[in-house]
Amino acid sequence: MYKIRGCVQRLRTVTNFFLASLSFSDILMTVVCIPFTVMSSNGLCMEMWESHQSRYIYSLFIMLLQYFVPLFILMCTYTHIGYMIWIKQPPGEADSTRDMRIASSKRKTSIYYIIQADEVKAD
Incomplete structure (x- = not known):
């Protein structure tokens, strides 16, 4: 599960x-x-x-x-x-630390876009 x-x-x-x-x-x-x-x-x-x-x-x-x-x-x-x-499964060897780093980077990017969208709405 x-x-x-x-x-x-x-x-x-x-x-x-x-x-x-x-x-x-x-x-x-x-x-x-x-x-x-x-x-x-x-x-x-x-x-x-x-x-x-x-x-x-x-x-x-x-x-x-x-x-x-x-x-x-x-x-x-x-x-x-x-x-x-x-x-x-994506090509290449599975590397959990790399995958976690990439997922973290994607989350930061998503949060950045959400913040930018909120700033645009506020203007």
């Missing part, structure tokens, strides 16, 4: 939060915006089809290409990035 908690604490860096936020926003944008874009573009263009089945197949194909394929690619890409950042 301690090993997992220590690993999670070590991964809470500004960069990791930024990457997680970016991936979440990309997937959310894909899930929310693309279906409405497809629906609105279909509403602007009157298409004349010989049969309802042809129109349905075409719409399904377009939905697959414009929505599900990019969503699947984004999910695979960000899953791989998350695996590389949070699960996979």
